[in-house]
Amino acid sequence: MSALMIRDLHKSYGGLEILAGINLEARTGEFVALVGPSGCGKSTLLAMIAGLETVTSGEIWIGDRLVNSVQPKDRDIAMVFQSYALYPTMTVRQNITFGMESRGVPKAEQAEAVKRVAALLQIEQLLNRKPGQLSGGQRQRVAMGRALVRDPKLFLFDEPLSNLDAKLRVDMRTEIKKLHHRVGKTTVYVTHDQVEAMTLASRIAVMNQGSVQQFDTPKRIYDRPTNMFVAGFMGSPAMNFIPARLTGSTSISVRAADGSDATLALAAPLPTGAPKDVVLGVRPEHIYRFTADLKSRKPAVQPLQAPVELVEPTGAETLAVLRLGDLEITGRFEPDDAPVMGETITLGIDMSRACLFDPATRALL
Known part of the structure; x- marks a missing residue:
């Protein structure tokens, strides 16, 4: 069964078309990367999946439910942003449980969820610290922890590693891949970094100028690119x-x-x-x-x-x-x-x- 289905999706602002007929599918448990140059529409597509942008035409299905008109909080998704979006005055524990507090989740259930996620991300020793006392990599783990406690159908990552230095980015890339193997949740991951896409994803959607140029496995995209744009974009140095x-x-x-x-x-x-x-x-x-x-x-x-x-x-x-x-x-x-x-x-x-x-x-x- 497909965890996410996008059918002939269009997005326009006035007369400017941002997305032009996107068709994508993410199978249950799959890791799909959206990759492309700045301005290609990948972050807009992710925002539409999350419900943060409206649909001009087309359909977005999460599981067996059409979600075009469903509010973000009711889509059963969790999103990790580039900026971490942590509350600076709250501890790590409070940041992770904030969403559960808002939904009225019992305290005992919150404590169990925090214990499970903190062990998974190896941040048990950070729970009483505030974001200002954490490194960039630690803040990113907390942001992922806040998403994981929800146990959603779909994880959405919006360029989560772009603010990190080169070495930490490689380390966190490895952690995200390990995390996906352990948790097994369907993930859609936006990046402009083709190396991130190649190493993390089971399938990659290469985007340019609002359309998907190729949607395939990393090996197929690298070995048999469908056109010169894909061939030149994927690979460093380029083809x-x-x-x-x-x-x-x-x-x-x-x-x-x-x-x-x-x-x-x-x-x-x-x-x-x-x-x-x-x-x-x-x-x-x-x-x-x-x-x-x-x-x-x-x-x-x-x-x-x-x-x-x-x-x-x-x-x-x-x-x-x-x-x-x-x-x-x-x-x-x-x-x-x-x-x-x-x-x-x-x-x-x-x-x-x-x-x-x-x-x-x-x-x-």
């Missing part, structure tokens, strides 16, 4: 886009560093009617230093000459900016096999992992 031209049913040509055309064999024939001009999409980690051993291990690897413009060591890997004709592309190399700035190397492009796009529609071929 390389290389202009190419079909030279046969199973080959393309690209412009090499010396201005000549280099032919690359495709791993599989393109469908009938494919355009002559295409865009070759290659992830940085699918670019190697070409060797005979590499060719024996990866038969689909195709060689290509390229000078090295820049080298960026990052510790676990080394990024190299390489030139193809007038184009710069990025490769990701093992530190011990990294190229040196100024040298010309023979690249090995793994064509079995490459994507081809139509430059007119920007869609995957």
Whole structure:
């Protein structure tokens, strides 16, 4: 059964359309991430699910109930905000129980809920402190605790980690994933950080300009992006886009560093009617230093000459900016096999992992 169903959802402010026909489903216990650039509509969509924004047209179902006109307090949801929204004059315990107090939950039941949630989030020692005495990560745990005591059908997270520093963000990301596995509640999580989406979600909705570009598993979105926007947005560094031209049913040509055309064999024939001009999409980690051993291990690897413009060591890997004709592309190399700035190397492009796009529609071929 679906815990959340969104059907042909539209949102407009006057003549400005913010969401244009959104269709999404979250299965019971699933973790769905909404990801996209600022202004794409993801936070507006979350607010509409929560009941904080009205629906222009379309339907929102939570479980078996249409909730378009249902007040936020009656939707059986819990929301964790970017700003934590804790009461500064209340203790952690009082912040967690505030909603239960408002609903008239008996004291004994409140105490049991606080005990359970505090143990789950490992904040037992913080219950008598006030928010000003807590770190950012501790405040975020308290905000999650306030949501967890409700035992709702649906958890909504609105960029909850964006105010944290880089290390704490990684730590809290791990905690949220562990929490989801323990609690098993359906979760919708908004983020602009594609790494957060990839690591946390069972399925990702990639949004742009008010519409869902692709809704699929992290692996499918990364390996087979439905269009060039998804391909360029998901992945860091981004996918390389290389202009190419079909030279046969199973080959393309690209412009090499010396201005000549280099032919690359495709791993599989393109469908009938494919355009002559295409865009070759290659992830940085699918670019190697070409060797005979590499060719024996990866038969689909195709060689290509390229000078090295820049080298960026990052510790676990080394990024190299390489030139193809007038184009710069990025490769990701093992530190011990990294190229040196100024040298010309023979690249090995793994064509079995490459994507081809139509430059007119920007869609995957």
